[in-house]
Amino acid sequence: MRIWISILAVLATVTIQGCSDGDELAVQQKATVVQLVDVQVQSSEKIYTFPATVVPKSTANLAFRVGGRLDKVHLTEGLFVKKGALLAKLDPTTFRLAKAKAKVQLKQAKLDLKRVQAVATKGIGSEKSVDNAQAAVELAEIDLETAASNMRYSELHAPFDALIAKRLIENQGYIKTGAVVAHLQDLSRIHFKFDVPERLVSRYRSADSHETKASAYIDGHIDKSFDIEYLEHSTEPDPVTQTYQVVFAMDYPKGLDITPGIRATVTVNSSDKAALTAIGVPINALVTGNDDKLYVWLQDEKTQTVNKQLVSVGPMSQGWVAILSGLKAGQKVVAAGASQMQPGMLVRAYVAE
Numbered sequence: 487m488r489i490w491i492s493i494l495a496v497l498a499t500v501t502i503q504g505c506s507d508g509d510e511l512a513v514q515q516k517a518t519v520v521q522l523v524d525v526q527v528q529s530s531e532k533i534y535t536f537p538a539t540v541v542p543k544s545t546a547n548l549a550f551r552v553g554g555r556l557d558k559v560h561l562t563e564g565l566f567v568k569k570g571a572l573l574a575k576l577d578p579t580t581f582r583l584a585k586a587k588a589k590v591q592l593k594q595a596k597l598d599l600k601r602v603q604a605v606a607t608k609g610i611g612s613e614k615s616v617d618n619a620q621a622a623v624e625l626a627e628i629d630l631e632t633a634a635s636n637m638r639y640s641e642l643h644a645p646f647d648a649l650i651a652k653r654l655i656e657n658q659g660y661i662k663t664g665a666v667v668a669h670l671q672d673l674s675r676i677h678f679k680f681d682v683p684e685r686l687v688s689r690y691r692s693a694d695s696h697e698t699k700a701s702a703y704i705d706g707h708i709d710k711s712f713d714i715e716y717l718e719h720s721t722e723p724d725p726v727t728q729t730y731q732v733v734f735a736m737d738y739p740k741g742l743d744i745t746p747g748i749r750a751t752v753t754v755n756s757s758d759k760a761a762l763t764a765i766g767v768p769i770n771a772l773v774t775g776n777d778d779k780l781y782v783w784l785q786d787e788k789t790q791t792v793n794k795q796l797v798s799v800g801p802m803s804q805g806w807v808a809i810l811s812g813l814k815a816g817q818k819v820v821a822a823g824a825s826q827m828q829p830g831m832l833v834r835a836y837v838a839e
Contacts, residue, residue: 517832520792521822522785525765525813526806538680538752540704540744542671543735545651548573551639553663554580561653561668564745567644574655574667576640585633592626599623646672649746671746673738678702678714678752681729700734704750706743712736714752765813766806771821772799782813783820783827791830792820 554576561573599619606616648670655667701711714734723730734752738744771782775794784795800808813819818835820827827833 517790517834518823518826519836520820520827520833522818522833522835523768523771523821525767525809525815525817525819527765527815533753533755534682536680536682536752536754538678538702538734538750540746540748540750541677541679542649542673542746543675543677544672546645546648546670546672547666548642548668548670549664549666550574550576550642550661551663552576552581552636553661553665554640555660556655559653559655561650561655563650563653565650566673567648567650569644569646569648571644572641573644573650574642576661578637578640581633581637581640585630585637588626588630588633592623592630595619595623595626642667644670646670647674649673651746673744673746675735675737676744676746677717678734678736678750679731680752681724681727682719682732684723684728684730700752700754702734702736702750702752704744705748710742712739765809765815767809767813767819768821769802769805769807771819771824772797772807773824773827783824784813785818785820785833787818789832790834791832792827793829794827795819 556574557577558572558575560567560571567573599616599622602615602619606613651669651671653668655661655665661667700714700716702714703711714736717733717735719732720730767782772780773782773794775781775796780797780799781794782797783792785792795812797812798810800810802808820833822836
């Protein structure tokens with residue numbers, strides 16, 4: 487009898503152990519094989535192409551600081567002129583006479599001062615008369631300086647290497663003080679202006695915006711690519727298009743004839759330092775919930791089960807979607823078969839043989 491009891495005990499033990507191994511095998515068999523991917527850091531670096539307009543560094547209004555009758559004009563529209571070149575001149579007669587008169591008056595004032603001082607040393611006259619004579623000399627010096635300045639102002643010279651954009655006067659007539667006679671464009675550097683969408687302008691607000699690389703092709707010189715650099719951008723959008731104006735610049739290329747107003751094509755390519763980065767997942771990892779929000783199936787590394795995780799997304803690039811919130815780099819999500827997942831489902835990663 488005791489022998490039979492011992493045999494039954496052994497069989498029971500074996501049976502229990504067999505059931506335990508079978509349950510473990512059953513659990514392994516119930517784990518759904520899925521493709522898991524890591525939540526990765528992705529670069530949002532992009533290459534954008536924009537139509538641009540070539541504009542000068544600045545435009546200056548050329549005007550006389552004195553009035554007079556026009557004598558000479560060298561303002562041919564479209565002509566490049568060097569800094570200091572004579573562009574327009576008033577009749578010098580009036581200014582020359584005014585300067586000569588001022589010289590004579592200064593000479594007379596100095597003679598009067600000497601005579602008053604000589605008399606004062608003999609005790610004749612007063613200290614006030616000397617002071618008045620000294621003041622007359624100083625006023626005469628000012629008049630002479632003013633006459634000399636007016637004579638210089640009767641000529642207009644190019645303030646910088648410039649393109650004569652527009653002439654506003656003819657070769658005759660009286661010119662009033664301050665009247666603009668021409669528009670000059672400073673082409674020591676040329677600017678490229680173009681509009682970018684609101685979603686891209688933040689790139690130019692960053693401290694690393696100067697790291698953005700860009701190049702330009704200019705109409706008429708499409709066989710050449712010019713490296714250009716970021717200069718500035720507007721902070722207020724166009725009320726109609728809701729775009730922001732961005733300006734890039736480069737030094738004027740020697741040996742080329744580039745006229746402001748022509749069209750150009752600008753290609754902007756952010757450097758690694760300036761590129762925006764975000765974590766991302768494959769687009770097929772996203773599922774839409776009953777609330778029309780986006781989710782992913784996130785694996786719990788300890789239990790090997792998956793649960794839905796609400797996420798907010800950003801732009802998509804090459805099959806990857808930027809995740810703005812809800813995930814961290816290094817976590818694992820279901821990339822294939824996400825639509826078949828259930829909360830708490832046990833999964834194991836597919837391993838290619």
